[in-house]
Amino acid sequence: MVPAMAKRSPLMSEATYHILAALLEGPLHGYGIIKRTQELSGGRVRLAVGTLYGALDRMTGDGLIAVDREETVDGRQRRYFRITDEGHRAVSQEAARMARAAEIVRGRMVARPGTAPA
Amino acid sequence: MSAEVTAGHGPRRSPLERRYEALLRIYPAAFRDRHGADIIGTLMETSTPGRRVPSPRETASLIREGLAARARQATESPVRWWADGLHLGVLILAVVHLVHVGADIVLQGRSSWPWVAVSMALTLALLRGRLWAALPLALGSAFVVSRAMLFGYAASADWPLLSNATVYHSWISLTPYWLMAAGVVVLAARRSRELQPRSWWWLALPVATFAGDALLGVDLYSELGSLGRAGLEGGLLLAGIWVTTVTRSPRWALAAAIYVLPGELSTIADLPQTLKSPMVTAYWAVLAVLLLAMAWIASRVRTDTGSGA
Structure with a gap:
């Protein structure tokens, strides 16, 4: 018997979300993804290389991203990753879910005495 | 750069x-x-x-x-999660048994070499996933350590070649051996020929214990030896909690339960004696809490079904 938890789609991790967001504008290699996620998050998200490639390996296996091409720069390999249709759909759904979640709070916020409205 | x-x-x-x-x-x-x-x-x-x-x-x-x-x-093999967890659990029991056989040699200054050979062969067979070789060895080992309970101590004292082999005088102490034998029977019955060989690093445990006994004089049953064992068990159970969280597989919890539960059973059966020692009580309580935590995490995460991933 499959437990109830198995039927619920797991929430997307923050690393996965930011990597997919970074790839929306086009294929990037590892260092490019690290820089782009840092820019998009205003410096809040700093992916360690081990964390990045663990996530890239799982996301490739899940069909969210794919290898776009490989280049050799200064004698070193650079592999570029691109977002797939499945990845595009997943990050769009996650963004919509978070927007709905944020709306629950925003719609109920009232100005409290002594605080400026948001 | x-x-x-x-x-x-x-x-x-x-x-x-x-x-x-x-x-x-x-x-x-x-x-x-x-x-x-x-x-x-x-x-x-x-x-x-x-x-x-x-x-x-x-x-x-x-x-x-x-x-x-x-x-x-480790979870990507075609072996079902429960067969993999059961295999790991019975291997741990065999390794711990080998550790105790090694300690008996050093402490008692005597040995029953056929018994040592059987214990090593059993561990190696389980390590390499050779169930049909492990089956008679596991059943034979369970009978040997149970001989005093099955046939009476006097009748079994002079068994040829096995007079110095490990023997227990209570059924509760025999639980790990019969659990190991039952586990091997189940694995062999379902023809788990695809069981994956385990790392040779498992042999480091009996080797380190034997070396600690023989070279450093750290007795397995001494205070230092007991602390080392408790630390290792706690560390491995914590590692099991982390691995269960990462892999979302209950196989590690099953293996841990096979190792921990016979000891917990023995503790409960002799509760008044256990409660006299706060250290012993705390030790078994910590192991129980860690095992329960692993089981809880395993029940919360996605159960791997189908291909046994």
């Missing part, structure tokens, strides 16, 4: 690059084949010029993700 290029020899590897490559060995070979060169390239790009030692942040990340990748790889 770019690599130095030497004519005809490709990029010259810096000390930092060589150290990162050494850290990459934590990852499974298949993962290194897929991403190793790319990871090194990215690590070198993110490193500040002139750096010679890997950054603590990247080191911690590589160790954590490398171990997680190994744990995930």
Whole structure:
């Protein structure tokens, strides 16, 4: 018997979300993804290389991203990753879910005495 | 940060690059084949010029993700999760049995070499996943250690070749042996020929215990030996909790339960005696809490079904 938890789609991790967001504008290699996620998050998200490639390996296996091409720069390999249709759909759904979640709070916020409205 | 290029020899590897490559060995070979060169390239790009030692942040990340990748790889075999967990559980019981046989040799200064050979053969058979070789050895071992309960101590005292073999005088103490035998019977009955061989590192445990006894004089049953064993058990159970969280597989909880539950059963059966020692009570309570935590996490995460991933 499959437990109830198995039927619920797991929430997307923050690393996965930011990597997919970074790839929306086009294929990037590892260092490019690290820089782009840092820019998009205003410096809040700093992916360690081990964390990045663990996530890239799982996301490739899940069909969210794919290898776009490989280049050799200064004698070193650079592999570029691109977002797939499945990845595009997943990050769009996650963004919509978070927007709905944020709306629950925003719609109920009232100005409290002594605080400026948001 | 770019690599130095030497004519005809490709990029010259810096000390930092060589150290990162050494850290990459934590990852499974298949993962290194897929991403190793790319990871090194990215690590070198993110490193500040002139750096010679890997950054603590990247080191911690590589160790954590490398171990997680190994744990995930273990769940990718075609073996069903419960068969894999059962295999791991009975192997742990066999390894612990071998540890005690080694300790008996050192402490008692005597040995029953056929018994040592049977114990080693059983551990090796389970280590390599050879169930049909392990089956008679596991059943035979259970009968040998139960001989006083089955046939009376006097009748079994002079069994040829086995007079110094391990023997227990209560059924509760025999639980791990019969659990191990039952586990091997179940695995053999379902023809788990596809069981994966386990790491040779499992043999480090009996070897280290034997060396500690023989060379350093650290007796397995001494205070220091007991503390070492408790620390190792606690550490392995904590590692099991982490691996269960990472892999979302209940196999590690099953293996831990096979090892811990016979001891807990024995403790409960002799509760008044156990409660006299706060240390012993705390020890078994901590093991129980860690096991329950692992079981709870295993029940919360996705159960791996179907292919046994």
